[in-house]
Amino acid sequence: MLRTEEMLLNVGPQHPSTHGVFRIVLKIDGEIIREATPVIGYLHRGTEKIAENLQYTQIIPYTDRMDYLAAMTNNYVLCHAVETMVGTEIPERAEYLRVITMELGRVASHLVWWGTFLLDLGATSPFLYAFRDREMIINLLNEISGGRLTFNYMRIGGVKWDAPEGWIEKVKEFIPYMREQLEGYHQLVTGNEIFLSRVKGVGTYKKEEALQYSLSGANLRCTGVKWDLRKNEPYSIYDRFQFDVPVQESGDAWARYQVRFAEIVESLNILEQAVEQIPSSGDILAKVPKIIKAPKGEAFVRIESPRGEIGCYIASDGKKEPYRLKFRRPSFYNLQILPKLLVGENISNLIAILGAIDIVLGEVDG
């Protein structure tokens, strides 16, 4: 027998496929991973601590920088938490604008995921197709909020800007366009034999494990748990829309792929209903005092972000700044199962598994 040795391989923090500054230290035997230790924190900016010294409205731009691929949902979770504490009534039109922007953000986020996941697997073109279509969404969101990634759009009690003239029509036009593009995506990738062999049976976990690891979002629904906060604990006005919660049973990367794709379709359905129902005029910001003081006490709200359950906990001592602010950041929780999934896999699968979890490092590190 030849003497063999385990090798220590340092993947990241600068690596093309770790989606940011994520580092993972591998013990490999040939190409087979024996042990994996993720190292996080390279993008830690102390959002929660900074927030303790800021007024509630001032925290909103910081939430943009957490999950920068779906900043609207982050905006919302903070506003929602404060509104729950204060007990603000949100104007009808503002609620609809919030839902429309959040769902557009969800589609954009899933498109980025789709493109980069395929890029991880070695296909270069899907990335550019996804970004072409995402660009349209970004332009829409830019028109309404003035920002392309960090929107700073929502305010406590509503939204900052009303939709410009013709904006709702543009969203209406976008929906059928996106559906058509999805067909093309399926033709290019979904049926590809090489792609299927790369994702089927890769990174499989069971329902119980998913629950034990507190996974959420598509990472949970791919194991057959039908859990979507938009449906199970409707917030905002999600109870007014007809939509499905896509679920797959197999719990592998392929299931996650299908779930996310189906979610794009469902988001488009929600969008379609929302742009039909939105009142043509009305207030977009509730009557709130200039300086918002949350009453003494605490509140925890959670909503469904593209990556899973994003939660916001606020402890207030009655001042204009929170006493403690804590975000339950879904990427951080979803990432925890990674070392367990990696043992016994090879390096190619490492990339596929990490890509399928869909993390945003800004959110993992907070």
Add this chain to the structure above:
Amino acid sequence: MQELLYASPSLMNFAYFFLLAVLMLFFVLGFVTYVILAERKVMGFIQLRKGPNQVGGSWGLLQTVADVLKLLIKEDIIPKLADRPLYKLAPIIAFAPSFMVIAVIPFTDKFQFADIGVGLLYYIAISGLTTIGIVTAGWASNNKYALLGAMRGAAQMISYEIPLVMSVVGIILLTGSLNLNDIVAAQEKVWFIVLQPVAFIVFFIAATAELNRIPFDLPESENELVAGYYVEYSGFRFAFFMLTEYVYMFAMSALITVLFLGGWMPLPFLGFIPGAVWFALKFSVVVFMFLWMRSTFPRVRADQLMEFGWKVLLPVALANIFLTAIIKELVNLF
């Protein structure tokens, strides 16, 4: 050219050959320059981009030239802990065979550098040497990613060289010769892509793997191993590896043209167009296929690659030999 090949050796003839070889080198370099541009343009077209469009007009005609110049004037960096002699040797080991194989390819019935009896065997044997360059590069760089890439490269070459050879045995059976000229001559009526479709498919897949191109670019796999075996190389040494890759693409496309697409043979009724044009046309189609595949497919996994090579391609190639032999005997009988 043909007379030169059979003339007795003399200093004068050597000088001729040397000159011609240098000319060929420049021709191949020119090809590499523009196939890189073509690749970027085609990929740009497929991916909704423009591709190079600044250097040398809106077509970016001088882009690659500029890139090569940049590589040549870059600082020569050798990692501190690298095995210096091997590190310097590796690009040469990888490059030399890629240019050597071009000698046996008959571009037209008159233009060929070496008309040797076992041309096909020569090609396959020499091209296998490049693997040594890749493994050397991976080892000498003293980088873990490079080492992994080199290991993958070696495993891949071994597994795909065999189906590559096996798939052309059918053609050899039909032609009765390993000489590439004879193989082209045998396709005067029907191209071998028609007579040997299975062999063509197997050969094409194995050739893609030999060329380290997507979906088989595992030794490089930029998303997993960053750049694989040449991760530590920069400047002109890196340029040599790139050159190797594209010269092989030139050689392999030419070989496919010769083996399956009838080389310089014209289509029926179009014989007035010279053979060189036909060769260039068919050759371009093959090159385009490689470019097209690169922008369409994801990459396969190392273990799947092995499985596919040994469990699918090899048996199919063997079955093809068997069938070809039986059919040939039956045709001879009746």
